[in-house]
Amino acid sequence: MQPAMCSGKLQTGLLVAGYFVYLLVGAAVFQALERTAEKQEKIAAAQMKEAFLQSFTHLTVAEMEQFMKVTIQNGVYPVGNESQTEDSNWDFSNSFFFAGTVVSTIGYGTLHPKTAGGQIFCVFFALFGIPLNIVFLHRVGKMLSLLCKKLGKFLYEKGMRKKKIKFLTLLFFLATGILVFLCLPSLFFQITEGWSYSEGIYFAFITLSTIGFGDYVVGKQPDRIYFSYYRTLVAIWILFGLAWIALLFNLLTTVLEDTEKIIVKDLHQIGKCFRKNAEEGHGRACWFYLDFAACKKSCLFQELTCTSFYEALHNTFGRRNKGI
Amino acid sequence: MLQSLAGSSCVRLVEQHRSAWCFALLVLGYLLYLVFGAVVFSSVELPYEDLLRQELGKLKQRFLEEHACLSEQQLEQFLMRVLEASNYGVSVLSNASGNWNWDFTSSLFFASTVLSPRGYGHTVPLSDGGKAFCIIYSVIGIPFTLLFLTAVVQRIIVYVTRRPVLYFHIRWGFSKQVVAIIHAIVLGFITVSCFFLIPAAIFSVLEDDWNFLESFYFCFISLSTIGLGDYVPGEGYNQKFRELYKIGITCYLLLGLIAMLVVLETFCELHELKKFRKLFYVKKDKEEDQVHIMEHDQLSFSSISDQAASMKDDQKANEPFVTSQSPTSNDSSLNN
Numbered sequence: 001m002q003p004a005m006c007s008g009k010l011q012t013g014l015l016v017a018g019y020f021v022y023l024l025v026g027a028a029v030f031q032a033l034e035r036t037a038e039k040q041e042k043i044a045a046a047q048m049k050e051a052f053l054q055s056f057t058h059l060t061v062a063e064m065e066q067f068m069k070v071t072i073q074n075g076v077y078p079v080g081n082e083s084q085t086e087d088s089n090w091d092f093s094n095s096f097f098f099a100g101t102v103v104s105t106i107g108y109g110t111l112h113p114k115t116a117g118g119q120i121f122c123v124f125f126a127l128f129g130i131p132l133n134i135v136f137l138h139r140v141g142k143m144l145s146l147l148c149k150k151l152g153k154f155l156y157e158k159g160m161r162k163k164k165i166k167f168l169t170l171l172f173f174l175a176t177g178i179l180v181f182l183c184l185p186s187l188f189f190q191i192t193e194g195w196s197y198s199e200g201i202y203f204a205f206i207t208l209s210t211i212g213f214g215d216y217v218v219g220k221q222p223d224r225i226y227f228s229y230y231r232t233l234v235a236i237w238i239l240f241g242l243a244w245i246a247l248l249f250n251l252l253t254t255v256l257e258d259t260e261k262i263i264v265k266d267l268h269q270i271g272k273c274f275r276k277n278a279e280e281g282h283g284r285a286c287w288f289y290l291d292f293a294a295c296k297k298s299c300l301f302q303e304l305t306c307t308s309f310y311e312a313l314h315n316t317f318g319r320r321n322k323g324i
Numbered sequence: 325m326l327q328s329l330a331g332s333s334c335v336r337l338v339e340q341h342r343s344a345w346c347f348a349l350l351v352l353g354y355l356l357y358l359v360f361g362a363v364v365f366s367s368v369e370l371p372y373e374d375l376l377r378q379e380l381g382k383l384k385q386r387f388l389e390e391h392a393c394l395s396e397q398q399l400e401q402f403l404m405r406v407l408e409a410s411n412y413g414v415s416v417l418s419n420a421s422g423n424w425n426w427d428f429t430s431s432l433f434f435a436s437t438v439l440s441p442r443g444y445g446h447t448v449p450l451s452d453g454g455k456a457f458c459i460i461y462s463v464i465g466i467p468f469t470l471l472f473l474t475a476v477v478q479r480i481i482v483y484v485t486r487r488p489v490l491y492f493h494i495r496w497g498f499s500k501q502v503v504a505i506i507h508a509i510v511l512g513f514i515t516v517s518c519f520f521l522i523p524a525a526i527f528s529v530l531e532d533d534w535n536f537l538e539s540f541y542f543c544f545i546s547l548s549t550i551g552l553g554d555y556v557p558g559e560g561y562n563q564k565f566r567e568l569y570k571i572g573i574t575c576y577l578l579l580g581l582i583a584m585l586v587v588l589e590t591f592c593e594l595h596e597l598k599k600f601r602k603l604f605y606v607k608k609d610k611e612e613d614q615v616h617i618m619e620h621d622q623l624s625f626s627s628i629s630d631q632a633a634s635m636k637d638d639q640k641a642n643e644p645f646v647t648s649q650s651p652t653s654n655d656s657s658l659n660n
Contacts, residue, residue: 011475012475012476012479015471015472015475015476016472016476018468019468019469019472020401022465022468023435023436023438023439023470024432026430026431026435026438026439026461026465027428027429027434027435028428028431029430029457029461030426030431030434030435030449030454030457030458031426031427031428031431033449033451033453033454033457034425034426034431034449034450034454035424035426035427036451037450037451037454038414038424038425038426038450041409041414042414042416042449044409045405045409045414046405046416048402048405048416049416050408052398052402054581055398056393056394057390058391058393059391059394063387063390065417067383067384068403068406068416068417083582090365090366090369090370090373091366091370092362092363092366093362094358094367095361095362095363095365095369096358096361098362098365099358099361099362099365101550102361102550102552103357103358103361105441105548105549105550105551106443106550107442107443107545107549107550107552107553107554108445108552108627109445109551109553109554110445111446112552112553113368113369114369114372114373114376114553114554115368115369115372116398116537117368118365118368118369118372119538121364121365121368121542122365122545123540123541123544125361125364126544126545126548126550128357129357130362130548132353132354132357133354133368135350135563136350136351136354141348167418188476189562197501198452198455198456201459202455202456202458202459205459205462206443206458206459209442209462209466210441210467210549211437211438211439211441211442211462211551212441212442212443212445212528213443213445213448213553214443214445214448214553215443215445215448281533287636291658
């Protein structure tokens with residue numbers, strides 16, 4: 001027990017250290033990539049300001065800065081003619097969209113409550129809404145994985161090996177997901193929003209991973225007309241996409257976890273098995289258990305492959321291995 | 325024999341339908357909740373926005389009148405450019421030019437907001453390379469974060485919850501349920517005060533124009549990983565010790581997230597909540613001798629998927645819907 005615990009602590013320590021290293025490396029790379037772009041942007045903005053001031057020489061810097069500060073800080077787009085002021089940022093459909101981004105924790109931030117009452121309500125709304133959202137997404141995710149289960153069963157009936165089924169279902173899940181949730185919507189956004197294809201992919205990914213910077217938001221271009229259920233469609237896409245991404249991240253986490261656990265567990269089992277084998281001579285049962293334990297631990301879709309695997313085992317070995 | 329078979333299939337049918345009814349109720353409840361939120365936000369914020377728009381309109385009119393040589397179109401072009409730059413985090417005001425968004429500590433802060441997916445949006449990658457790297461970085465980084473958080477929370481839970489509960493259960497002789505509930509509530513209070521109230525007080529002092537409510541609002545929005553980005557600390561003009569401040573905030577947010585997950589896990593281990601949760605999950609058709617192994621698999625898969633989904637979470641004592649399950653299955657496999 002002691003060596004296992006020590007190695008567990010070592011593992012955690014390595015994991016923590018690795019995580020911090022990952023953060024530091026990311027910071028360094030972001031800095032390298034973005035610093036120059038930011039400098040250029042600042043220079044361009046300063047030049048534009050200079051040019052503007054020069055063409056209107058009686059405008060003092062202080063006055064203009066005062067004016068700009070108010071407009072920037074308040075985030076209300078003061079540009080535009082009178083007809084635009086009829087569309088509010090807080091009409092029902094926009095508020096619904098905001099409520100959805102809060103509850104799914106995407107949180108774009110282009111729209112945010114400014115009154116104290118709005119902020120307090122936002123806190124309580126999120127408090128109950130986020131767990132509700134989690135339960136909801138979990139259920140939707142289960143529905144998605146049922147599709148893959150059916151595929152796995154179909155393939156198994158064709159007589160494929162378990163590992164191949166596992167690999168193929170994972171590939172299928174990944175490929176169709178990327179197609180349906182990332183590629184196709186990006187094409188759609190290219191048409192409706194006028195973004196480039198890579199910007200569409202960037203937006204799709206940032207939204208579905210719930211990072212939600214808010215630099216790209218749907219339905220916010222002032223000079224475009226959107227068809228009436230545009231935002232509802234986008235909301236449905238976000239919902240299913242979130243469930244898919246959550247399952248995807250799970251898989252990756254399980255792969256990371258299980259790869260090390262398989263190795264450890266199998267080594268333990270082999271050790272135990274050889275001892276047991278020597279004592280009792282139950283060779284076949286032991287190897288069967290080893291195979292089963294390894295498969296169980298390496299299951300990516302534990303509900304999928306282990307059910308079908310167990311059924312197969314039960315059919316073939318059920319009557320023979322009573323001791324298991 | 326036939327009766328029991330028929331009985332069991334009837335029960336299964338009812339249970340299947342019960343699960344379906346529960347799901348329908350869940351969908352309806354979710355939509356109603358969103359509608360309710362929309363109505364309240366709209367009614368609270370709309371009047372204020374109206375006022376603001378009118379104010380800004382008047383300000384713009386006055387500005388144009390005072391400087392008659394300025395045409396409206398020219399001003400609008402200028403403002404559009406300025407607002408666009410401001411959305412990317414670049415400010416054109418002269419006293420803000422000292423703040424860089426991409427020095428090392430700010431990049432570190434940015435990286436941490438990407439990985440614990442908050443994404444404030446006060447700084448965003450401007451270059452194409454930055455955007456592409458952001459995607460790749462988070463595809464690897466977010467599962468890494470999940471793994472990291474799961475491992476750390478599991479270790480901490482043993483010392484913070486399981487051992488004390490066991491200790492008090494043995495020492496004082498109360499039932500395990502009662503001790504667990506009391507412990508959970510006390511832990512919740514301690515976490516709220518340490519990670520919400522005290523940091524909110526600190527932020528309201530350190531940030532110039534944040535009052536206590538706004539600081540608390542910031543803490544909540546950040547620790548629940550919503551990350552709206554309307555309040556971001558360390559962005560004030562001429563912030564002293566900006567680098568150290570940013571690093572401190574990064575550490576606080578990371579620790580806060582871990583603390584949230586620990587509290588959530590503690591609450592999920594309460595027996596009553598487990599029963600309540602099972603209402604919403606699909607009941608599997610299982611034969612008798614498959615029960616134990618299926619339970620094991622189901623628990624471990626859904627515990628990981630729940631912990632993944634519950635990266636967004638909260639801390640209140642009386643929340644009705646909690647989902648992440650205790651990693652008892654992982655524990656038992658460790659003890660094997």
